[in-house]
Amino acid sequence: MIVGLILITVVGIGLWHQRWEIQHAIKSTAVVANASRALRCRGVSRPILVMSREPWEITYSWAGGMGPGSVEVKIQSDGRALVSHQANESAAATLSTVTVPEDEIAAIARDVDESGLLCLTTEPRNGYRVFDLGKYSLSIAQGSYSKSVYVDECHSVASPADLFRTIRSIRALKPILGPEVEWGPYATSSVPQPCTDPADR
Numbered sequence: 001m002i003v004g005l006i007l008i009t010v011v012g013i014g015l016w017h018q019r020w021e022i023q024h025a026i027k028s029t030a031v032v033a034n035a036s037r038a039l040r041c042r043g044v045s046r047p048i049l050v051m052s053r054e055p056w057e058i059t060y061s062w063a064g065g066m067g068p069g070s071v072e073v074k075i076q077s078d079g080r081a082l083v084s085h086q087a088n089e090s091a092a093a094t095l096s097t098v099t100v101p102e103d104e105i106a107a108i109a110r111d112v113d114e115s116g117l118l119c120l121t122t123e124p125r126n127g128y129r130v131f132d133l134g135k136y137s138l139s140i141a142q143g144s145y146s147k148s149v150y151v152d153e154c155h156s157v158a159s160p161a162d163l164f165r166t167i168r169s170i171r172a173l174k175p176i177l178g179p180e181v182e183w184g185p186y187a188t189s190s191v192p193q194p195c196t197d198p199a200d201r
Helices: 002-041 102-115 160-171
Strands: 057-063 069-076 080-087 094-099 129-131 135-142 145-151 189-191
Touching: 057 160, 102 160, 135 160, 145 160
Parallel strands: none
Antiparallel strands: 057 069, 057 135, 069 080, 080 094, 129 189, 135 145
16 A cells, blocks of 8 residues: 555655656747847837737738738738738639728737847748748838838748748638638748849859
8 A cells, every 4th residue: 555655655756857857848949939030029119019009010921932822911000901812723812801800900910029030030041942932021111111022932031930820810711712722832841042133042
């Protein structure tokens, strides 16, 4: 009986310690990521959308890759949104206007702010290219301020995850914006080949 209690106690302590290590690792990763963003954003003048009362607009687009077509979404801070998409076989783009709920607008603003999106800078890829990727682009405009960030075959950013955090939030609005908002490349391939053509850079 005593041996059984000792074993249960030891196992319990082991499981608690393992859980603590996992939680500590997750928190440490988050701290490092937050510290990296804070360093990246140091001295960068940018709007904080969550706290702003001034209207703003975010534009998401994907085009040019090996996929079903191209798509562009313009979302206003008041919820108005314009969706434009054109399938590869279509002669003209299809336009539609929708309204994005206030809580979803707030979530997008929070993602932009917390990810440090407006502190990212698009730069040439170093020594490799991603074929068939197309171009993922996000643009923010508010008053006289504007910022565009994108990734494509020959360009990327220091933290793609921070860029795609906001992109995922917009694409998650598929029930509102339409299935085309999820358009993207069918497949991509990374090749250790520099983008030496001036047109690629």
